[in-house]
Amino acid sequence: xxxxxxxxxxxxxxxxxxxxxxxxxxxxxxxxxxxxxxxxxxxxxxxxxxxxxxxxxxxxxxxxxxxxxxxxxxxxxxxxxxxxxxxxxxxxxxxxxxxxxxxxxxxxxxxxxxxxxxxxxxxxxxxxxxxxxxxxxxxxxxxxxxxxxxxxxxxxxxxxxxxxxxxxxxxxxxxxxxxxxxxxxxxxxxxxxxxxxxxxxxxxxxxxxxxxxxxxxxxxxxxxxxxxxxxxxxxxxxxxxxxxxxxxxxxxxxxxxxxxxxxxxxxxxxxxxxxxxxxxxxxxxxxxxxxx
Amino acid sequence: xxxxxxxxxxxxxxxxxxxxxxxxxxxxxxxxxxxxxxxxxxxxxxxxxxxxxxxxxxxxxxxxxxxxxxxxxxxxxxxxxxxxxxxxxxxxxxxxxxxxxxxxxxxxxxxxxxxxxxxxxxxxxxxxxxxxxxxxxxxxxxxxxxxxxxxxxxxxxxxxxxxxxxxxxxxxxxxxxxxxxxxxxxxxxxxxxxxxxxxxxxxxxxxxxxxxxxxxxxxxxxxxxxxxxxxxxxxxxxxxxxxxxxxxxxxxxxxxxxxxxxxxxxxxxxxxxxx
Numbered sequence: 394x395x396x397x398x399x400x401x402x403x404x405x406x407x408x409x410x411x412x413x414x415x416x417x418x419x420x421x422x423x424x425x426x427x428x429x430x431x432x433x434x435x436x437x438x439x440x441x442x443x444x445x446x447x448x449x450x451x452x453x454x455x456x457x458x459x460x461x462x463x464x465x466x467x468x469x470x471x472x473x474x475x476x477x478x479x480x481x482x483x484x485x486x487x488x489x490x491x492x493x494x495x496x497x498x499x500x501x502x503x504x505x506x507x508x509x510x511x512x513x514x515x516x517x518x519x520x521x522x523x524x525x526x527x528x529x530x531x532x533x534x535x536x537x538x539x540x541x542x543x544x545x546x547x548x549x550x551x552x553x554x555x556x557x558x559x560x561x562x563x564x565x566x567x568x569x570x571x572x573x574x575x576x577x578x579x580x581x582x583x584x585x586x587x588x589x590x591x592x593x594x595x596x597x598x599x600x601x602x603x604x605x606x607x608x609x610x611x612x613x614x615x616x617x618x619x620x621x622x623x624x625x626x627x628x629x630x631x632x633x634x635x636x637x638x639x640x641x642x643x644x645x646x647x648x649x650x651x652x653x654x655x656x657x658x659x660x661x662x663x664x665x666x667x668x669x670x671x672x673x674x675x676x677x678x679x680x681x682x683x684x685x
Numbered sequence: 686x687x688x689x690x691x692x693x694x695x696x697x698x699x700x701x702x703x704x705x706x707x708x709x710x711x712x713x714x715x716x717x718x719x720x721x722x723x724x725x726x727x728x729x730x731x732x733x734x735x736x737x738x739x740x741x742x743x744x745x746x747x748x749x750x751x752x753x754x755x756x757x758x759x760x761x762x763x764x765x766x767x768x769x770x771x772x773x774x775x776x777x778x779x780x781x782x783x784x785x786x787x788x789x790x791x792x793x794x795x796x797x798x799x800x801x802x803x804x805x806x807x808x809x810x811x812x813x814x815x816x817x818x819x820x821x822x823x824x825x826x827x828x829x830x831x832x833x834x835x836x837x838x839x840x841x842x843x844x845x846x847x848x849x850x851x852x853x854x855x856x857x858x859x860x861x862x863x864x865x866x867x868x869x870x871x872x873x874x875x876x877x878x879x880x881x882x883x884x885x886x887x888x889x890x891x892x893x894x895x896x897x898x899x900x901x902x903x904x905x906x907x908x909x910x911x912x913x914x915x916x917x918x919x920x921x922x923x924x925x926x927x928x929x930x931x932x933x934x935x936x937x938x939x940x941x942x943x944x945x946x947x948x949x950x951x952x953x954x955x956x957x958x959x960x
Contacts, residue, residue: 513894
């Protein structure tokens with residue numbers, strides 16, 4: 394099962410081998426798989442919608458148009474609009490140096506980039522409190538200069554950047570390693586500038602992988618709960634992102650309102666999944682065209 | 686990529702940006718976690734960790750994360766098998782839906798699972814008739830972690846299933862092996878490393894998971910309190926050293942578990958002679 398073999402021959406996705414077609418086994422397993430998908434994945438989505446409209450369309454609209462909800466939407470958008478572009482630039486830079494050059498400490502760097510995936514979001518929030526909190530290393534200094542980080546927007550952005558750091562880099566590193574650097578080297582030898590090489594050779598070849606990483610990064614940035622919850626202080630109308638707003642409403646027993654706001658986040662998840670499958674499909678096509 | 690000097694530009698800039706960002710966001714925070722813990726004496730350290738409530742939280746977190754990851758081995762294998770091997774209507778849609786737990790914000794997953802599994806919820810009522818409480822018990826935590834962990838197993842097993850050589854299965858059957866023998870001797874061995882990877886990813890995620898669990902857990906100390914919640918509780922009491930030590934301990938234990946699972950994986954790979 395070598396990688397080259399995979400590139401040359403995309404695995405067949407459909408069709409059954411003659412040996413495995415005992416009908417009842419196939420039907421039973423298919424039914425079981427669909428049941429798992431229905432119970433664990435579809436039912437929760439249906440329940441979010443059902444609970445959101447339980448008290449009628451009016452209550453739903455009220456919850457969505459509430460000023461606190463509006464502020465939470467704004468804060469979530471600001472956070473995502475800060476973190477996603479920064480992490481995209483980071484991901485491209487990290488993939489470029491890791492996939493294109495040999496240097497000591499390369500695998501250590503890769504491990505450190507992956508690390509946020511295996512750290513609990515709560516610990517991700519905690520570490521920034523240790524550094525920037527009132528008893529932290531630099532917290533006093535920043536607060537004294539009128540620029541508090543914890544229980545304020547910068548803390549939310551830092552914690553979100555930590556949890557979303559690996560998304561773009563992880564998507565691009567294996568992709569660029571597999572593509573190899575011959576075309577880029579050729580363009581440089583033919584006299585192209587670094588800038589021109591990036592825009593005409595590198596970017597077109599990684600665009601689908603990049604987009605894939607960016608939408609996953611965005612979904613996590615908008616939906617992050619644990620890390621943001623620890624650093625935000627839950628100040629309504631000030632440091633309350635959408636997921637935190639859902640929690641507050643739910644804990645105040647305003648269930649319909651909580652689910653109404655949750656439909657916005659569930660909608661985000663669905664849109665993310667749809668874009669993701671389109672990108673996967675385009676990526677596969679680009680790949681097949683390249684290899685045929 | 687070779688040993689020779691590269692022609693390509695931008696090494697200094699890209700490495701600089703990468704190292705700077707990783708230091709700022711990952712390295713310094715981790716150092717902070719370790720040095721803050723080191724401020725405590727060994728006695729204080731022991732006192733914090735040997736606390737009954739802390740030990741109980743570790744027990745709850747480990748047992749639920751382990752049970753959920755174990756259960757996901759079966760659910761994930763069945764779903765991956767059907768999605769790869771059998772013709773299904775709307776297959777693309779089902780396949781995309783598998784990633785829902787990755788894309789759905791955990792707070793939303795938390796409140797909706799709590800509603801579904803509460804004693805008068807759509808699913809909870811059936812359990813209630815059997816006298817089983819799901820929400821606000823460790824069983825509820827396990828269900829939330831099954832939801833969160835399912836895509837890890839499906840997504841690691843799917844590519845291996847797609848690459849499996851079907852001629853081996855056919856050969857095994859035509860040589861007279863039963864379906865069960867073919868499954869055990871031909872299909873399962875190459876799948877084991879992927880299953881272990883999926884298990885360890887789901888397990889690691891389950892240990893740290895917060896948002897989807899705290900709503901359904903009930904959060905009763907000694908019974909259904911998870912480690913991440915205990916860290917938050919200590920923080921809210923301004924007990925920073927306590928929170929830090931528990932956080933560091935859970936990181937260390939999680940890494941040791943992952944090392945063991947990785948070792949196990951290497952071992953099975955060598956045994957089955959596959960890469």
